[in-house]
Amino acid sequence: MADATNPSDVSPGEPQPVFAARLTPHRSLSRNSFTVMMLVFAALAFSSAAAFFVMGAWPILVFLVLDVGLIWVAFEMNYRSGKAYEDVVVTPNRLTIRRVSGWGRETIEELHPVWTRLKTAYDPEEERVLAVKLESKGKQVPVGAFMNPDDKESFANALGPVLDELRRGGRPPALASALP
Secondary structure, three states: OEEOOOHHHOOOOOOOOOEEEEEOOOOOOOHHHHHHHHHHHHHHHHHHHHHHHHOOOOOHHHHHHHHHHHHHHHHHHHHHHOOOEEEEEEEOOEEEEEEEOOOOOEEEEEEOHHHEEEEEEEEOOOOEEEEEEEEEOOEEEEEOOOOOHHHHHHHHHHHHHHHHHHHOOOOOOOOEEOOO
């Protein structure tokens, strides 16, 4: 999913962005739904554990508690990775890709927008965009790898014309965003 970023985050003296987008991974299970799912799963595990305990198979309790714990840990890791995002900001003389992992680690890549080409890997059979890359002077930078194909296509359709206009020497609108 792409969200517009705040253009006022630009340092003083820097040119205003002509394009800004925040790319975030989609999560289909909300925190509240996760809590409900875990409560239902824990209730089922507890009822099964009680039945096994009554039958004298008390060691099964350990495995049922372990199941609930492992599922909880897996979902927590998934939610943590869902906090990752990428900011793509284009000014007339700089294209910046700022990646922040779910654990807070940040990397920044900078390209010159005039020399940058937007490349998409397209699957003609399924009619969808598989990958979006920015290529400049032999360097390829993947963008939004965690996004679904529709969001990748929407992002590419928003960024492509901005880069084309800058390459032609024109001035794109004051702030183009990946969202309508």
